[in-house]
Amino acid sequence: xSWSWRYxxxxxxxxxxxxxxxAELFPTQSDAESWLGEEWRVLLAAGVSRVSLLEGDxxxxxxxxxxxxxx
Numbered sequence: 001x002s003w004s005w006r007y008x009x010x011x012x013x014x015x016x017x018x019x020x021x022x023a024e025l026f027p028t029q030s031d032a033e034s035w036l037g038e039e040w041r042v043l044l045a046a047g048v049s050r051v052s053l054l055e056g057d058x059x060x061x062x063x064x065x066x067x068x069x070x071x
Contacts, residue, residue, distance in 0.1 A: 001056045003032040008063055010049040029053070029060070040066050 002025040007015040026032035032053060036043075043051070044066045052062025 002026065003029050003060075004054050005032065005036060006052045006054055006059075006062070007043065007048040008050045008052070009047055012050075012063065015046075015048050029055070 004025050009015050024035065026035060036051065048066060050063040050065050052064065053060045
């Protein structure tokens, strides 16, 4: 199985990665989480408010806010 991120705006609508880092597939959960740790600011600046981690089609967790001021 591969791991990926689903991008959403503040209303929960999908955000397509036009000006975003490529929606990559990762071999492990750790790789996906490390990538997000490096790219979350770019995603937030591009209009992504929250993300969900997927393993294949299954949501592992999320939606998770990218806003550092969110509780």
